[in-house]
Structures are given as structure tokens and as C-alpha cells.
Amino acid sequence: MMGVVCVYAYNIPEGKSGQQVVDSLQKQMDIIGATKTGNFCVDCETYQSHPQNAQQRSIHILHNSEQPATCFSVLDSGTVLVSDMLFDLIMNTMTQAKSGREGFFQQRKGFKIESRGQRYELADFVIKIGSVSLMANFKGVLIEVEYCPSQVPGDCWNLMKEILQSIVGNTADTPPSYIKTKMDSLYTPADTINQYLEHFNAFRKTATPGQQNR
Amino acid sequence: MQKEEKQLELALDALIQRVQDLKNSLVAFLSKLENEYQTMSWPSVLDNFALLSGQLNSLGKLLKSEKVPILRNQILLPLALSPDRDQELEKLTERRVFAFNHEVVPDYLRTKPEPDVEKKIQESSVRATINTPDVAQKQLNAMNKVTSNILDIINSHRDDMESDANQKSSLAQTSSMSDTNALIAVTMFGKGLKSLRRDSSQSQPIIQQQTQQPKTQVSTGKAPSAVKTNIKAAAAVTVNKQEFAGTFTSDFEPGTISSHDNILTLNKESSPAAMSDTLNKANN
Amino acid sequence: MADNEVERLTQAISLTQKLRTSVTRVFSDLSDGYHISQGNEKASLNVLQKALLTVNDNYSDLEKLVPNLNSVNITAPNSALVGIDPVYDKTPIYSQITHAHKWTNKVHKLADYASAILSPNQLKRTHQGGQPLAIKRQRKTPHAHAIPPQGVDQCISALERLWSDMPITLSRPMGNCAVLQITLSRTLRALIVLRGLLIESVIVKAYSEDFLTPEGKVDLWSRSRYQVFNKVTDMVTAATLHFCHPQMPDLSLRSFLVWFNSYKTLFSAPCQKCGKHLQGAFPPVWRELRTATPQHDGCRQT
């Protein structure tokens, strides 16, 4: 089980590299007394229907190291299927070319994106500082803050806001747009995945910021 | 003369030896019967009998062999009978015969069977000679007939019993290959499930189709294209119509029927197989 | 001697059989009925009498023989009786036997341990003099812990109706003591162990946690995975002392629950003293005892 998670993109100030931002954030974690508890990774891969299929769909397959045995499959219609890792294999059989023909789905080239970094714990908070890379190109920094004991975003938003503002600043004045619609419902791991996916999709659309800043 | 005597002596020794063996095994067998009757098994009894009959056989062979002079020509003459106890004899006979007296001699030195037995032998030999070869042949035939009849009866009984046993095993049959196949086919490919639904829903859709026909034809603009595919599909499927007619219809769930009314109504005349095929095509 | 015995036994058996046949004949004749023609009643009666006489004779024969018999002692083990039960597949005897076997082993083992541990430390708890006991008796004995289960049930069901956002389920996983499981809104779950109506212990956990051991039984001991709820557990346990009132147990439980209900705003309400949500990464875990206002642990002490 998990608590409520808010994911924010960190605005990288002009003239700073991604690594510098991550370093300073990590230093900040030490200052507020959080303890390092290893690494984390959220990755996303996108597939597309075969053009001859009846329905044209994109499927995003995401994994979150917080739920290491789970595979999240998100359709562009918003349906999120939560399943165990073996769904990767099923997806694989669906993409697999059989006897010279294409499969029902194809992997979209150049869409592999992931957020990787350090994981910190502070009392019942879990804070993750991840640098996002699209096909090994640095794209930006994502901050994830989780408050584990609660499951209702509406209950603990104000409480989370205090700690979020101390890390990401004014960006955290309002809840993440995805959370806004879910304030009063029970939070699930799929909601985290949707937040990440929103950010990933946004990152894919932008030009690589690292090239401007480096 | 001396040579003959010597031969007789040898033959007698051999005879005594054989008889001794026979006696020993008899004694052993008897003692076994007396002491081990609880644990003794039938095969071991049979073994003992076999041993005895073997020894008797070899004794008979010895008597018939050429080396043994014809004993019938020898004469055994009791020279003296005495009512007194004879130690020597007692020892020789293992304390079975104490004296060589009038009582035992006729029994031991008898060369002819008992009169009763003799009479019986006579009778049977007389009876044997009465029958002429013809009668004997007849009786033989009758005998053969009877035995073959009995054999037949036994055989038929055996057959009956065997078939009974077979039937019993078929009664106790606990699994059937055809059921296995049917069950696997249904789990793997859904065979049988599809035809079932056809029974329950077959008549209804047709009626519905007829009543709905005008309405849907007006309402859908896409109908003509469906007709085309339908013709093509129907042509492709007609060969297998009989085969598929049963299995395909499962796609007619209420939901799909209503959503594909336009297609179904147009297919009114064509076979169910063709319908479902168009349905699939339309879905794709 | 033994042969004699056997002979007598077989004789007795054959006599018994005889007796049975004669008795059966009498009864079967009686049940089949007689064809009684006019004036022939006497003959039929004679037949019956004869049959009865045979029974009598057989019976007396048997009776004569019986005193000579030594009682044969057939020692049949109990397991032989199992065979008598014809539908053993339908009875759960097999699983029961294995179960019983397992338990006997377990009990045996534990008893071994217990005796090994107890033998060096002999505990003598009842070594009190008569004096203090007498004084105790004079005092009015508190009865809060000795309320019958029905009373507790009644009291709890009355309490449950007070809050719609705080369902209470009552169970008795180990005898008389009631265990209340409370779900407070969507904020937390609490487990309260009662003795009578006295609060014995309280454990608070997250809404996402449960009070079950891996075997699916009620878990009375484990603490929450989250630090904040362990703090709350400590606070609430301390507060139970405040609310405890031996003479009016139902009132004390009720006022405790009223106070406890204020924890539903654990995450959403800021501290009344400093106005902030977090203090050292913790929300206001303390509720003022009278006003039930939220406060941080740190703010409470100042």
C-alpha cells in the first residue's frame, strides 16, 4: 500500500546544468534531515497499434521501482491496467513478429523515457529526486513527494504543501493537475503512474533543455 | 554258471539299493506329513510325489533292463519256518518282522495277487474280450463325441466368463477418451459453446431482423458497403457452410446484434456463417 | 484343556444356532399365520406349543452348558472399531485424527518447555497475609472490569450509533475480553482491547493497514508501519489514563471515543498553537484533552 504522491517538474534555473540542480537538491535533503534509502527508477515505453488493427491505440507501459513487481499499462483513453511484470511478456508476444509478418503492436522508436535518482525518507515522507532522460538525453528533473500514512489527497494536501514548497518553491501552491480531480478519492499507485506519464509526455514534446543550458 | 550267479547278485544289489532309496524317501515324506502338515505347501507335496514316482520309474526300468536276469526264472524257497524270534531278521527289517513264521511268510513271499484281486482282474479281462472291435470303435466314437461336447461346453463357459470379466471392466470404466477430447476442445477452442448459443438465439434474431429491416435500412447510410463485403464473404465461405454453420453463430450476443443491426438485416437470406464472417470483417 | 475349551465353545455356538432357528421358526410361523380350519384350533395350538417347547429345551440346554464356559477375553484395540464405520469417506475422522495428533504433539512439546522453565523458578504469588486482604474487601470493589459480555455489547452498540464516520466492530478473539476495531473516517484504524468496559490497550494504525496476523487472526500487538501512528498510539494510550473512571466505565469509554473522534482531522487540521501543519515532518499528533484541538507534540509542552 502507498500514500499520497505529488510529482512536480523542477524548474531548472537559467545557466545551471541538470547535474548541478540535482546536487543542490540532494544537499537540501541532507539539511532537512532526510536519510538516503537507495535509488529509484520510473520508466516508460510506448507502443502503437498496427495500422491494420480495428482500433488505433497507443499503450504506455510503465514500471515503478516502488512497486517492483508491477507493470502499469496506460491506454491513451486513460484506462490504467495494473498487472504483474509478466504483462511485459504478453506485450512482447503481441509485438512479436511471427513468421515474417508484423505483430499487432509496434514499439515507438525514440520514446523510451525514464526518471532515475535518489530516494530519501523523512519520517513518514518519501522524497525522490529524479533526473529525466529520453533516450539517454537529459530532459529535466522530477521531484516526487509521498506522504505514506494517508490515502486521501484532500486530507493531507495542505500538510504536503508545506514540505513541497520548501523543496520546489511556488510551483507547489496548487496540487498537481491530475490530483485536483482526485482530491476526495482513495489514492492508488496507478495515480502516481498517471502523474509521471503526464510529465513524460510533456518532456517528450519539449526540445531538450539540457542543450540550451549546458 | 558262475557268471550268471554274479550277474544275479549285482542285479539284486542294485534292486536293494533302489528299493532302499524308495523307502527312505517314503519315510521322509511320511514324517513330513506327520510333523509339518501345518506349514507344508501343496507344491512341496507334489515335489515329493514326483520324487517317488521317479524312483519307482527307475526301479521299473532296472527290472526291464537286459543286465538283470529274468527274475521270474529264479525260485525263492523258504527252507525253514520258525516261530522263534530271529534277531537277525529283526535288525534287517528295522524291527518290522520279528520272526519268520507261518503268519508272515504267505504275505511276504506271495507271487500272485490276492484271490479277490485276481478275480477282479479276471472279470475285467473277460469284459475286455467280449467287445468286438466294431463295438469298441463305436464306443470310442461315442466317447470322443462326449468329450468334445464337454470340451465345447467348457470352452463356451470360459468365453462367457471372459466376456463377463471384460464387461465388468467396462462397467467400471471411469474415464473416456471422447469426453477428454470434448472437454479439451471446449476449454481450448470453445467448441460446443458456440453451437449451444445458436440454439437459444437462432430463431429470435431472424424474427427481429425481419421486423427491423425497413427501419435500419433507412437509418444507415453505410449499408451498401456492407452488402459488398457480405457477398464476397459469402462466396468465400459457402464451401464450408455446413461445417461452420454450427460453430460460428456464437458471435451473436445481444449486444453485438443490436450494434450491428444494419449488417445483420442485410444478410437475411445468407447463411449464418456468412453473417458472422461479415460481422468479423465489419469489426476489423 | 484348551481343546476341551474349544469343543465346549463350538458346542455352545451350535446350541445358540439351534435356539435361534427354533425361535425364528416360532416367530415366522406366528407372522405367517396358521390356516385354522373349524375344530382344528387345538391342533394348531399343539403345534405352537411343541415349537415353544423346543425353544424351551434348546434354551435350557444352552443354559446348562454356559456355566462351564470360561469368559473369553477378546481384547480388541479401539482402532478395530474404526472398521465398523462404513462411510468413513463421509466422516471427517481422518482430518480430525491428524489434527488431534498434531495438537497433542504440540501440547506435549510446550508442556515440556513449560515444566523445564518452571521447575527452577517456583513462583509463589499467593503468599499474602490475611490482613491486607481483609482491608481490600472493605473497600467498594470496582466493577468496571467485570461487566458481563451482554452489558458490553449493549454499551458498544449504543456508542456505535453516535458517529456515522466511525464504524465500530466488536469481536472476542480470546474469550471474554472484547476487542473493538474502529475505522475513523478514511484517516486511521484503531484497535481497542477492553476488559469489561475498561480500556486495556489501544493501537492506532493507518487506514491502509489492518489488524490481522499473517494467519488471518486478530493481531493485538504489532505497531503501525508509520511513525506518525506510533506517536498517536502513544498519545492515545496516555489519554486513556485521563479518561479512566472506574465507577462510571461507560461514561469514560464514551468520552474517550468523543475525544478520539477528533483524530479524523489528523492530516488536515493545522496546529492550534503554531498554525502550521508540520513540525519536524509530523502533523499535530496531540489533541487537547478537554477541547480536542489539534496540537503538535512540541507545541503541547510549551
Place this chain on the structure above:
Amino acid sequence: MDQMISKVSKFAPTNEFLLQGSIMENAHDVLLHRLRGLCDNSDSPFETFTDNEMIFSMKNTTITQALNLRVRHSLIEQDSWQVRYAGMAEMGDKNRPTMVRHVIDCSTSDNIVLFLNELGFRMDHEFVIKGFYFHKGRMKVTVSKIYKMNQPGNTENLEPFSTSSLVELSVVTQQSGGEGIAEDMKSFSEQLKPLVQLEKVDHRRLQNI
């Protein structure tokens, strides 16, 4: 990702060894008792299951060979959903004691049916399967009856497909290192004879009948 797939496929249990047979109604209970004695946990009561199995398939104009996914939904534990991909069972030669097939079992959330429909899958057919399961070490034995559903989607209105029950003995192993288990299965199936003949059954032949 590809790395992960190869990793997952290497360690995930995807190789299924399978023997199948059936048992008639009259010997059904006898078989259950025998299995109870032969298998683990013989002192606990029978473990039962009731599942609704839905077969979804996808085709398109260039790929005519349909891809089938089987969704199983437990009717006892309502929130247990599973999707399974099963390859064609390979008979192998005569020396192979069991069939082998590629199987991917994957537990999912309850929206799998919606998900597959949105993905372009269509339900081909469905049925209800009720029965008992036993396990002995890694081996799993199921004795189950298949029920037709008289109304689609209604799992109450059922009609048994056959009086016989399907008996399956299976072991799922990693891709390599399952050779010994097939022999174990063979010897286990010998113990059930003559009650049930657990055999390799050629699915291709059944499909073409």
C-alpha cells in the same frame, strides 16, 4: 526494457508441462479422495475454485492467425483477475513424457476486460469452470467441470457441458531446468491409473476436427 524482457522471460515461470484426461461422474469422488491422499495438505479440506473464463481474440487483415488471450475471473474471490497467454502445446516425440507449452500467467486489476476491448480484442467465447485443485510439490492437479453459460455474461444460469470432469496435471517452470519434473509427472499420473488416463493430447488435431 528489452534487457528487462529478456531477464523476465528468463526467470519467469513460462514453461508449462501438461497432461490431460477426464473422469466420469461415477468415479469423480473416488478420484478426489485418491488425490487428497496423494497430494500435499491431505488433512485440510478440499480446495475449490469457480472461475469465469473469457477468451479474447484479436485479428486484423494482415495477421489472420488470431491472437488469443484468456481472462480468468474468480467468482469466489471477486477481485482476482488473471490474463493468460498460452501457446500451442507441443507434443514432442514419444520419449517426451508430457506436453510442453509456452504460457504467460499475469494477474491484473479488474479492468482487464475493458482494457482488452479498448485495445481491439473481442470476446470469442466464455464459460464457467468449477472444480477442485490439489498440489504436490510443484505439481498442480485440477479436477474441474465445464459449464456453458446460457446467457452471455450471466454466471448464475449454467448448464454443465459434460458429465465428465476435466483432469489436468501441470507444472509451470522457468524456461530451462524443468526436464526432471516431466518424469515426476509421468510417475504421478501412473498412480492415478486406471481411474484416469492422463495423457498427451494433440490439440492441433482437436482443433481441426
